[in-house]
Amino acid sequence: MAGALNAALRDSMRDDDTVVVYGEDVGRLGGVFRITDGLQAEMGADRCFDTPVAEAGIAGTAIGMALYGLRPVVEMQFDGFSYPALNQVISHVAKYRNRTRGRVGLPMVIRIPYGGGIGAVEHHSESPEAYYAHTAGLTVVSPGTPADAYALLRASIAFDDPVIFLEPKRRYWLKEDLELPVTAPPIGEAIVRREGTTATVIAYGPMVTTALEAATRAVGESGWDLEVVDVRTLSPVDMDTLVASASKTGRALVVHEAVRFVGYGAEIAAELSERAFGYLAAPVLRVTGFDVPYPSAKIERHFLPDADRILDAVARLLEY
Amino acid sequence: MNVSVEVSSAASGPSSFPGLSKAAWQDVAAEGALGTANPHAVDLSADQLRSLYRLMALSRRVDRQAINLTRQGALGVFASSHGQEAAQVGSVFALEADDWLFPTYRETVGTFARGVDVVELLALFSGSWHCGFDPYKYRVAPLTTPLATQALHAVGLAMAAKIKHDPIVALTFFGDGAASEGDAHEALNMAGVYGAPVVFVVQNNGYAISVPYRLQTRASSIALRAAGVGIPGIRVDGNDVISVYGAVRTAVDRARRGDGPTLVEAVTYRLEAHTTADDTSRYRSDDEASEWRARDPVERFLGVLREGGVVDDAFLAEVEAEGEATAARMRDFLFDAPAGDPREMFDHVYAARTPQLEIERALLDQELRAADER
Numbered sequence A: 001m002a003g004a005l006n007a008a009l010r011d012s013m014r015d016d017d018t019v020v021v022y023g024e025d026v027g028r029l030g031g032v033f034r035i036t037d038g039l040q041a042e043m044g045a046d047r048c049f050d051t052p053v054a055e056a057g058i059a060g061t062a063i064g065m066a067l068y069g070l071r072p073v074v075e076m077q078f079d080g081f082s083y084p085a086l087n088q089v090i091s092h093v094a095k096y097r098n099r100t101r102g103r104v105g106l107p108m109v110i111r112i113p114y115g116g117g118i119g120a121v122e123h124h125s126e127s128p129e130a131y132y133a134h135t136a137g138l139t140v141v142s143p144g145t146p147a148d149a150y151a152l153l154r155a156s157i158a159f160d161d162p163v164i165f166l167e168p169k170r171r172y173w174l175k176e177d178l179e180l181p182v183t184a185p186p187i188g189e190a191i192v193r194r195e196g197t198t199a200t201v202i203a204y205g206p207m208v209t210t211a212l213e214a215a216t217r218a219v220g221e222s223g224w225d226l227e228v229v230d231v232r233t234l235s236p237v238d239m240d241t242l243v244a245s246a247s248k249t250g251r252a253l254v255v256h257e258a259v260r261f262v263g264y265g266a267e268i269a270a271e272l273s274e275r276a277f278g279y280l281a282a283p284v285l286r287v288t289g290f291d292v293p294y295p296s297a298k299i300e301r302h303f304l305p306d307a308d309r310i311l312d313a314v315a316r317l318l319e320y
Numbered sequence B: 001m002n003v004s005v006e007v008s009s010a011a012s013g014p015s016s017f018p019g020l021s022k023a024a025w026q027d028v029a030a031e032g033a034l035g036t037a038n039p040h041a042v043d044l045s046a047d048q049l050r051s052l053y054r055l056m057a058l059s060r061r062v063d064r065q066a067i068n069l070t071r072q073g074a075l076g077v078f079a080s081s082h083g084q085e086a087a088q089v090g091s092v093f094a095l096e097a098d099d100w101l102f103p104t105y106r107e108t109v110g111t112f113a114r115g116v117d118v119v120e121l122l123a124l125f126s127g128s129w130h131c132g133f134d135p136y137k138y139r140v141a142p143l144t145t146p147l148a149t150q151a152l153h154a155v156g157l158a159m160a161a162k163i164k165h166d167p168i169v170a171l172t173f174f175g176d177g178a179a180s181e182g183d184a185h186e187a188l189n190m191a192g193v194y195g196a197p198v199v200f201v202v203q204n205n206g207y208a209i210s211v212p213y214r215l216q217t218r219a220s221s222i223a224l225r226a227a228g229v230g231i232p233g234i235r236v237d238g239n240d241v242i243s244v245y246g247a248v249r250t251a252v253d254r255a256r257r258g259d260g261p262t263l264v265e266a267v268t269y270r271l272e273a274h275t276t277a278d279d280t281s282r283y284r285s286d287d288e289a290s291e292w293r294a295r296d297p298v299e300r301f302l303g304v305l306r307e308g309g310v311v312d313d314a315f316l317a318e319v320e321a322e323g324e325a326t327a328a329r330m331r332d333f334l335f336d337a338p339a340g341d342p343r344e345m346f347d348h349v350y351a352a353r354t355p356q357l358e359i360e361r362a363l364l365d366q367e368l369r370a371a372d373e374r
């Protein structure tokens, strides 16, 4: 997936010379995860450059750049270090189009490696998607596969509204043979990754792999035929696809790494219960991280939802 | 009191770190860096001087009318610039047509002087829309309320202009209180790192709402901060419009030449309350305000112009009439201004309405229709 993201950045920069990439260590080093590897060498230091350690500064200057006709793609080094930029994101990135009555849109992308499962120290494994999805005016995207990483990042860079692009960092090493450029459904559409009939598992980002693993195991272990839906765009969400799938299978659960309370899954569960109530044989369940600060590396696997926890939840869904 | 900060060149840089075993250090001179007031020649024609006065006098009239409209309920609130006209008008007068301005809620008159239609400008305070003017039309960003955040937007725009090789300058204002925000520091620092063509004008009016300057910083001047980020700093009498113009013009020229940003501290005073919702008697004395009233920037400039024979009664009458006409226009368009269609709140969240926004819009539409029928 890291390679797909790198290729997406490179191809976008080649196609459109208003695209600029910057952030902490993204220039010479190519980013701590090497997502921007080689971009400065190829595109020059005007188009890919390092910044001082100043996240509000990174997000805030991107606003000014977008105002002046560039398409900045900026990196927050880690999820846990994206918070200094939240004021700029919530107060301005999200609101500028509305504030100016549609006159000023901000085409910009904020890339954030997010989520756990990499054995990191504190502040390097967080899932802040709900903060962004809760903010009107933001488009929040998270790819679950390398192909989608390429297609969605390119679409985000070409998008006319600001995009928070959440990269599931534990899947950076996920391999897939890609023939570039990859095409995929646009921003705003969910995808049924695996068709099934027993129940619907709704996932995004790092949990897409986990959900598919659960579905594969379910066939052999229980004979369940799970449908897996990849949300892809967390906001604005493609509820129609989610409602259609839940209505078809009659049972649904949402899975994410982030904490449960007021989490993204709560919104999906509430919407499904409103819009698919008549088709549901069971309440919509949530399979999530626990309501605790992200735990330390040696115990994080007990926090993170895995295929077992998903399959346990499916069993509960089937008890109704 | 046109003072410049000398930026001393400390011998540092990664290669010159002294060997740790040798234990050596360099002391930074505390508060030693503010230079003495130097006179400067400022190049302004009689026509320009009259334009400057006209803008200051109109600004004062606009400000007074806005306060009145607030008392009458036409504006929800207003942040007055009374007393700060020289700092604002003098600054924007130094800009060229293609330059950009990044104002705050405080800079109504600076933004007006930059050419933004006053009725569109006051939409923020009348409550008809957050930003009532087209930023691209005037090359002026919306009046920004989250303190110091707009300084970063100015830096970003200036960086973009530099990348595109456009010889434009971005000027941003912020206050003595806002200077304590992290974004102010990040903006100054990043502008310095990239040599961005930005001019930062801090209007040090002595207060952040009720909190006095000495509770914002222990430093004697905000201009000193320039030295900390390696850029030029200037401290200027913010009630002397010629000095403000001269200082900011120097900074604007420097930025346009490609020599990077400048921090200008304009020392001034807000004669009115923080906003129309504020009560100054709780935190400052009438004596203090009276002292500053004696330094009124508009009166002071008028005195200079009269003495120099630059203005005559006919010109002053013309300006006054224009001020009255502007005030009348404000009354006409802001008093009982229609609220607009509430359904518009769904239209500009994204480039296109999302399915969810369509649902919500339909709901509101239903409510509005039902109310109409009642």
Ligand SMILES: Cc1ncc(C[n+]2csc(CCOP(=O)(O)OP(=O)(O)O)c2C)c(N)n1
Pocket (backbone or CB within 6 Å): B106, B145, B146, B147, B174, B175, B176, B177, B178, B179, B205, B207, B208, B209, B274
């Ligand atoms: C981030 C933020 N914190 C607090 C406020 C509330 N607030 C509005 S104006 C103000 C004082 C600002 O003082 P200063 O920067 O000196 O500007 P002035 O109002 O004097 O022009 C405060 C605290 C705000 N607008 N933004």
Ligand SMILES: [Mg+2]
Pocket (backbone or CB within 6 Å): B175, B176, B177, B203, B204, B205, B206, B207, B208, B209
């Ligand atoms: Mg102040």
